[in-house]
Amino acid sequence: MAVYEIKAPGTAPVVHAPDLSWKGLGVSSLIKDDAGTVWAISGKNIFKAEISGAKGERYIDSLASDGGYKKDSFPNEDIDSAAFVNGELVMATPNGLYYVKKTEKTLAGSKLVDGN
Amino acid sequence: MTNIKIIYKKQLLSLLMAAAILTVSACGEKKRDSTVVTFKEFALADTKNFNHHLVVNKLSVSGDGKNIYLTANTNKSLFYHDSSDDLNSNWTEIKLATGLDGSVGKAKLETANAVEGISASKDGALVRVGAPTPAVGYDANTSPDHGVFHVVGKDHKAAWASSLQDVEAVASGNPIADPGIADKIGANLPFVKAIVVNNGGVDVPYLFGVDLNKTFAVLPLAPRWIAMTKADLSPAKIGLLVKRDPSALDEVPEMISGGEYLFMATSLGINTIAKADIAKAKNFDDLLATEVGDARGRVGSDKFKMAGAKATDVNNSISSLMVSGSNLFIGLLKT
Numbered sequence: 495m496a497v498y499e500i501k502a503p504g505t506a507p508v509v510h511a512p513d514l515s516w517k518g519l520g521v522s523s524l525i526k527d528d529a530g531t532v533w534a535i536s537g538k539n540i541f542k543a544e545i546s547g548a549k550g551e552r553y554i555d556s557l558a559s560d561g562g563y564k565k566d567s568f569p570n571e572d573i574d575s576a577a578f579v580n581g582e583l584v585m586a587t588p589n590g591l592y593y594v595k596k597t598e599k600t601l602a603g604s605k606l607v608d609g610n
Numbered sequence: 611m612t613n614i615k616i617i618y619k620k621q622l623l624s625l626l627m628a629a630a631i632l633t634v635s636a637c638g639e640k641k642r643d644s645t646v647v648t649f650k651e652f653a654l655a656d657t658k659n660f661n662h663h664l665v666v667n668k669l670s671v672s673g674d675g676k677n678i679y680l681t682a683n684t685n686k687s688l689f690y691h692d693s694s695d696d697l698n699s700n701w702t703e704i705k706l707a708t709g710l711d712g713s714v715g716k717a718k719l720e721t722a723n724a725v726e727g728i729s730a731s732k733d734g735a736l737v738r739v740g741a742p743t744p745a746v747g748y749d750a751n752t753s754p755d756h757g758v759f760h761v762v763g764k765d766h767k768a769a770w771a772s773s774l775q776d777v778e779a780v781a782s783g784n785p786i787a788d789p790g791i792a793d794k795i796g797a798n799l800p801f802v803k804a805i806v807v808n809n810g811g812v813d814v815p816y817l818f819g820v821d822l823n824k825t826f827a828v829l830p831l832a833p834r835w836i837a838m839t840k841a842d843l844s845p846a847k848i849g850l851l852v853k854r855d856p857s858a859l860d861e862v863p864e865m866i867s868g869g870e871y872l873f874m875a876t877s878l879g880i881n882t883i884a885k886a887d888i889a890k891a892k893n894f895d896d897l898l899a900t901e902v903g904d905a906r907g908r909v910g911s912d913k914f915k916m917a918g919a920k921a922t923d924v925n926n927s928i929s930s931l932m933v934s935g936s937n938l939f940i941g942l943l944k945t
């Protein structure tokens with residue numbers, strides 16, 4: 495990963511060297527979420543691309559910290575391409591299309607039961 | 611006096627009880643809110659959505675987020691979804707043959723057999739179709755249709771084949787360095803890159819053809835790129851924009867529009883093209899001004915370098931470009 499700061503013509507551009515935090519990781523494609531954050535797809539993972547050029551957090555880890563997200567449902571597949579749809583990640587893989595499925599459950603006594 | 615004290619005590623007790631009831635009530639509301647838990651998980655969409663094709667390939671979402679396009683079957687099939695919540699149903703296959711009437715800007719593309727690229731437009735996508743790999747010796751009469759179509763939702767709105775009918779053979783206002791080129795453009799020049807560029811809020815197609823027959827090549831193995839564009843994505847002829855390029859552009863794995871620039875990843879690194887310069891240029895040489903060595907192109911008069919990178923590290927390793935704010939993010943196949 496490298497980041498180039500776009501400046502007006504005639505202005506010296508600022509270019510960051512490929513950051514060493516990406517060493518050993520190949521980036522197949524870049525996607526952007528609704529907030530303008532850029533994410534890099536690398537094999538079976540998705541990493542935040544920092545403006546500094548450094549490798550940021552894993553997307554799945556940010557999901558896990560969000561609560562109510564089944565971390566173990568994250569596909570262990572190579573990701574061909576991905577996009578954010580309605581704020582949620584959708585992924586095309588050799589095993590098919592992964593999408594975000596939502597399930598509501600209700601707390602009844604000490605148990606969770608299907609709320610749909 | 612004692613009676614007054616008793617009354618005060620009763621009132622105080624009542625106030626305390628009321629406060630306690632309110633507190634219990636508030637806690638109860640909070641508890642009720644917390645009883646519904648929403649779980650999110652990644653689920654695999656049923657293959658029946660994609661005509662039972664298991665492998666899906668390219669995914670693209672329109673700029674407004676309302677239209678999703680996905681290829682499957684080794685990019686030979688294209689599917690559409692309206693981005694409603696349930697992505698495990700309601701996918702519609704979009705035919706690569708457009709069903710349009712074949713008039714100018716409404717090419718039929720009846721024999722196109724694969725999606726080669728998708729570029730998101732504001733409310734749809736520009737889809738480049740043709741054969742999976744353009745081959746040397748391309749013959750417009752026998753090869754599958756090469757072209758692009760603009761789709762909004764699941765409906766074809768416009769389409770252009772790489773034909774004389776759809777591509778303007780005469781340069782519009784640009785002097786032609788090699789007059790012979792004008793006669794050939796559109797005849798044997800399948801599009802090899804098509805992107806949507808937003809100019810002042812209007813989506814504009816930028817198409818790039820390559821002379822696979824080497825009609826204009828100085829060197830036998832040097833393909834020649836031809837750039838074309840028009841004012842918007844409505845059906846009309848595509849005009850010639852830039853005549854030809856240096857042999858350096860034998861491969862452009864990625865191209866993206868960002869702000870005032872087009873960014874092209876090439877075998878020499880990233881070429882940065884100021885949009886304002888495109889119409890004035892006679893050829894790609896005027897735009898790119900690449901240098902042998904560690905320079906990777908230019909922004910205006912400034913060199914664009916990958917500081918700290920060896921020439922061999924960066925060449926041929928750019929996989930993806932993304933513009934966000936004032937930054938160009940460059941994905942590398944290896945670091």
